[in-house]
Amino acid sequence: MAIPETQALYNEAVRLEKSGKLKEAKETYQKIIAEDTSFHLAYQNLGAIAAKGGNHSEAIEFFLRAIKLSPDYKNYYNVGVSFYRLKEYEKAIQFLKQSLHLDKRFVLGHLLLAQIYQILEIDEKTEIYLTNVIKIDPNHKSALGGLAMYYYERNRYPESLRMLERYLLLYPGNSQLKIIQSEVLAKQGNYKASANMLVEMAKTDAGFTNFNQTLANAWQEEDEISKKSLERIQGTAKKKLKEFQTKLELSRESPEEFTPPEPQEALDLSLLYLFNGNPEKAMQYLVYAQKMKENTDPTGSS
Template identity: 45%
Template structure:
């Protein structure tokens, strides 16, 4: 087959790919590499199609054939991706390091190496490669988020706070990072900041907002069974709140004789206020429960 014919077939395969005709595109790429084994780009695209269809083993075989033609950072990275998917992080690491030998600044390889080492429970190595990513691209949101999570998991609260704030500066409304930020503030004893952040998250999170709106609508126009539910809930909440306040007052007046309310008391109230549609009070009691558990880890709520 003449080289120009291979190029025509390649362009046709690209067109089919864009149209979502994956099997037809793969067939053409296969024909190209059969007739012209040195056409590396066809191997690369064929491997990518196998990857998209979840066939990692065929993708790896195809990438290996492409590597016989010539080594590139992209090919080694693609190999690493498939090996990682096959739950072979050590083999993935070898491929990714080969990628970096060819291009030390190949960002995706640094990023995937961080995930490989996280899977192997080597947070210090994972941290190293995430920092490499940030040297190349200081505002990489994936690296900042992953670094914040690693610091949280290893109980480096100040570092976790710094990384989370940087991640939110890049992506201000990332609910995962906002939730993590509330947890970090609790760990650092910054309960007011935790409450303010959590209040912001619940005000903007779609699912939570939909739930709160649904509760408020039901209270405004309740069906007969809903009316009974809300009346009973009102009675239970008042009783629970009085018990909670009494415990709190007695514990402050005579701490040697009376214990303060426990986490479960606060969690019960939090849930009740949530079903009242009173998000702010629900969050306050949830935060009390968090604080209680932080200060009294042996008294975890069941």
């Protein structure tokens, strides 16, 4: 097959692929490699089609053929993604690192490595790769959110707050991270700012009253680190809330043994109810917390 003819056939395959005719596109790419086994772009695009269809083992084979003919950081990344989808994390890491060896500023490579190290619970490397993304792109949405939640879960509240403020300044519509910001403020002793923030959200933010649905819908696939962190927090909230409700039930039998919650505990309960989709109870405990704080601190200072 002459080179101009190969190129014309490749252009037709790309057109078919872009128009969604993946079966026809795949057949056309296969015609190309049947005649010219060195046409690496055909292998690359066959890999992409296989990956789109969830056939990651097949995708890996095509991407590796493309790499053998023409090493490219994106194809090393593509192999890494397919191994990630297959949950073969060590192999994914190997290819992702090779991708970054070829292009140190390839953001998607750093971000996926951070996700994998989070799954493997290797904290130090999770932080390193998220921080790498911020160094390359200081306003990267997924990395800012990921670092905010990474620091929050490890009680590194000043660092978490710094990332939350940057995130919400650039992307102000995220209800879940606003809630986390309010709790971080409370954890740092800025009780009044935390309470005021939740009160304002209750008035104006739909996410405040529908936390579960917005958690499911608000995050893109590349925001997996933030989403998984919020899911863990919500799971912990459910457990703690169940413990408190058990304590409340027992208090009805022995009211003299029941100790009312302290202001900070009441605020925590408010957030627990909020995470579990009960804004009415959340506001009740928030108001209670505010009143208790005023009684113990007449000046209203934080």
